[in-house]
Amino acid sequence: MTRVTLEGLLNPSSVAILGATDDIRRVGARVMRYMNEGGFEGPVYPINPKRDVVQGKQAYPSISDIPGTADLVIMAIPATAVAQALHDSAAKGAKAAVVFSSGFAEMGEDGAAMQADLQAAAREAGVRLLGPNCLGCASVANGAMATFTSNFLDGLPTLGSVAVVSQSGAFGAHLYSLARARGIGLSYWVTTGNEVDISIAECIDYLVDRPEVSTLVVYAEGINDPEGLRNALAKARDAHKPVIMLKVGRTEAGAEAAKSHTASLAVSDAVCDALFKQYGVYRADTTDEMMDVAYACQMGVFPTNRNLAILSVSGGVGVQMADCGTKHGFDIPPLSEEKQQHIRELLPFAAVRNPVDVTAMAIDNPEHYLTPVFDAVLNDPETSSVGVFFTPGQGSEEFTDLMLAGLERMRAELPHKAASINIIMPDAMKARYEAAGYTVFDTSERAIASLAALATVSEGFRRGEGDAPPALPASAEAVPAEATSEVAAKQVLASVGIPVVREVLAESADAAAAAAAEIGGPVVLKIASPDIQHKTEIGGVMVGVEGVDDVRAGYETLIARAAGKAPTARIEGVVVCEMVSGGVETVIGVNMDPTFGPVVMFGLGGIFVEVLKDVTFRLAPFGIDEAHRMIREIKSFHVLTGARGGPKADLDALAETLVRVSVFAAANADRLESLDINPYLALPEGGVALDALIVPKGT
């Protein structure tokens, strides 16, 4: 089905309300009231066969009776009446419908069947459908309030640039009330419910294009349109419109069954996290964080580095802000010697380095002491964020005038610099800072956290720039149709350009001895069988075997052990393998996510993966910059840079391997079940896959 724009839903010119009525306890009355009060300029047609007038407007017995067309038809009617209504609406030119009714897929099998019928009816009618089982939507600038949520009883939305998209009606309504209580204006508010037609993804896609939207707040319980979501998120990122998401089910992570050994850690929540990272989505851990970050983002100022300047009227709060800044990934560089000297001359007992503690002297005489210090701290080109702590004594008109003068000078000179003020002050004063583009919080931690969030969002905007995944090399083999041996798996990897260990499959003791001589030095001998995955468990590996006689003997020993311990396994021979030492053992895996397809996992081997679960994930494919971020993201990263005097790993080679794995996995998404390179030895120069397992789909 070709996608039709959501214009009819979110920017309609005319609206009909099926089930409009007067009794405000009822759904059809509330939506009618909100439509009447929302400032919508086009015609609104109440449809009610039992009344001539509803809430002061002429009513019509059916949608077919309205004099004009209705872009949007709001259906406050029983579930069973919806299909016919869609048909009738289409005849009146309807482009979209909102279906509030519950009783569909959320109500068991019968409901699911009804939902399938509804989907078919909407498609047949050519009407875009929001819902069912949703609370509808509100387009604030347009004035169309296509919702019956009781949360609007406290007041309709005030216009702002934040758009809220929520799958859940109840939580969407909760977000609405929180935004209202915190003075955050909205441009759009959409709940998608059962998503029989319109998904979260399509809403994001539409809203990113709207000039009145600066910031998107999104709540998803499941992802119904993964490809659409990826595209919409990429579009938002490229448009520099922050997307702030909350995704539930974080701790159910472990429930997903393991598919293969290392990839067993790849679970849906980790995949979501990967998606968000790759597309620069800000993942909020809590509703409060979501609201704070949205509040900050709507100011439209995104710092370009992670340097923080702190100005406080209390030394202790300055240290608190420094602690908090460090925790949130800020550097807190000292002010220049010149600036420090300048402040010291004005305020002999001030802390001048950073944090700057201005002492009571500055506050008692702000014109003479505080203003120049404030200017010096604000106009430091090295720092992209400024956190400020004042006490309520600094909440006066005169003081605000002084401070805003400084903040406005800063905005002119350093347009990308964000500042957040921690002060408890009257709303009117707070509004003045906000109007000038500065956030105000009542605790220093939220002020600093919001600045850090802006820096994270800013970094997210730059994700993906010039970082396209490379093409699969022409030499690349495909995932084989059948399970293969370790040797064959490594040959496939080698064809993709992934370095693998030198090895030979020997089918006789003589061949093994010859191979060992060819490789030179001590070798590793491993039993080769597509049926034996855990070789060490049957004593199928011998390390450091050297010399013709020992290699021959080793060959015979392994064959004998396999015959004894795994009598039904097909034995292909013994792999004679170069001994590689040094380097850091890493694990690279690919797992198939049922929603997003191939997901690449990376971590260090041994306890790091098995005990500490210190792994990270990305959706395939990805580019070299993303691979580097992935490597740097694990907690044990410093092991790769030579912690404990150990070897330093070649991070470029490691990143290149991750990229190649991702490209290979994406190209083989329909053939691959899982892939494990365990270990991939990250060497001081280059690296090498020592063991590999490729599991084709359906094997």
Place this chain on the structure above:
Amino acid sequence: MTRVTLEGLLNPSSVAILGATDDIRRVGARVMRYMNEGGFEGPVYPINPKRDVVQGKQAYPSISDIPGTADLVIMAIPATAVAQALHDSAAKGAKAAVVFSSGFAEMGEDGAAMQADLQAAAREAGVRLLGPNCLGCASVANGAMATFTSNFLDGLPTLGSVAVVSQSGAFGAHLYSLARARGIGLSYWVTTGNEVDISIAECIDYLVDRPEVSTLVVYAEGINDPEGLRNALAKARDAHKPVIMLKVGRTEAGAEAAKSHTASLAVSDAVCDALFKQYGVYRADTTDEMMDVAYACQMGVFPTNRNLAILSVSGGVGVQMADCGTKHGFDIPPLSEEKQQHIRELLPFAAVRNPVDVTAMAIDNPEHYLTPVFDAVLNDPETSSVGVFFTPGQGSEEFTDLMLAGLERMRAELPHKAASINIIMPDAMKARYEAAGYTVFDTSERAIASLAALATVSEGFRRGEGDAPPALPASAEAVPAEATSEVAAKQVLASVGIPVVREVLAESADAAAAAAAEIGGPVVLKIASPDIQHKTEIGGVMVGVEGVDDVRAGYETLIARAAGKAPTARIEGVVVCEMVSGGVETVIGVNMDPTFGPVVMFGLGGIFVEVLKDVTFRLAPFGIDEAHRMIREIKSFHVLTGARGGPKADLDALAETLVRVSVFAAANADRLESLDINPYLALPEGGVALDALIVPKGT
């Protein structure tokens, strides 16, 4: 100096104000106004040589002229006048003084000298002194408002059971305003400033005894009275009065210089953390958390387990709350089959397990459907905490009546059960829940986090019960005066009852051979010298040496290597040591904290300590339960319970060793610089110190 109660400061019968005046911009006017408006019933004497009347009250030219006595003298006068004023106040029976003036130790060397003089003057006068450089204090029930903070201009405190104690005036005032904005009533509010006499510790000690105090909120920038603080915190814990603390300087942690190898991780912030854990102090990470936890604690209901029940009108929010509960250490056990069946019969489409999602049907008809479900979830004796999500539609009087009836039934039946409601509703409705002892938050995460905090506080109350550290065994040797060899260090540990490896110091090759024969099996040979601390670096260790000839040869080799690599070292011979294998390598250390004395560190060896910094600390001495908590606290704890199929460690023996180390360290606090047992091998049965280093103080 004998400590005098703070009664004169915090519960005075009469007050004099030096520097009282009429101009409200001035300190002496604000404090006078607050005293006048605070409801204080005793006499208030304004002292002002230039006026007869100040703010409607008769003024006196000096403190000596007042007709009666003044328990508390508030000094809104220049720093230079304070010493004389203390002397004069003492003559009028003053028990305490509040000194606002700054210009003391915070202002460099001259100020520090003045501060020392002030301290001497207060002691000589026998007047307890709050400050200097503080914002004073407020005793809400008594009505004495001995503060000039401009934060009180918005309104004086309303009476409640939370007491705020803050070293910083500015941050204390900020906490005041936050409490006020959040509707949290206060019993006391104290800022201690430069703490020339009265410390945070003494304030806590006094306030814990006051019946009008339920909960203490404490902000410290440094600890001036460590012993007093430990005693006060123990008293608060035993009185089941929660102490919620915020301590700054978290990320300056690394700045403290390392004293010895493993103990180099022991830093002041970690010590604070240890203190808080041991005394059941709730350490707040943020100001918001501090306020939320205080708000919850004042309800006086502390859950006795970590089981959480969740009831939501939205499935998605129910899952959010489950995620959040899990993150905060809650179990979310299923309701009994019986209860599930009961709910299912009422609400066929509800989620019944836990979280319970009641669906819209329950909300549309709460009397018939919601009330019985609410009761079923609340009155589950298995769960000690309940989190509830409602939407604003549930903010009506009728609905609140219904819900409170259920909550009151629960309180009667299960008095230790806490519930927190996430709903955005009018303040009047919120107040009804609060009056019944239930918290209301506008986001589900804060509701759940506050319940988890109550459970943590409840666990904190039980800390220390029946867990006294044992006495030092009679056999225990003291820390030697001089640096000793590894063998001597282990002998000292053995005398304390800590298991050490079997070993013999051999002074000849013959003696070494005899020792090896006596020990039996392969042995470890180690060079023995008080001057060689890192033996492996000079090749001073040989492992798995067996047989008379090899042991002899090994002896000679080590002596020769030492002579070559460390020619000036005193060589005592070679230690012949039993080979112990298996088990898990742990590290146990003691470091001397300049404030709190000996601190015991514990972690796993190798990368866990060196790369992952996965260690934990406790102040010495401590009992066996604390040692068990310590062991279970490290992130890598599962390595000790056989993760990766490794050996399981004897945790009882390990805990016993930690306790003995702590008792030994405490008994030798004045002789010990540091102690390292690295490694202590935690075996499947018992354990053994393989290497030890004791550094006496001043060596």
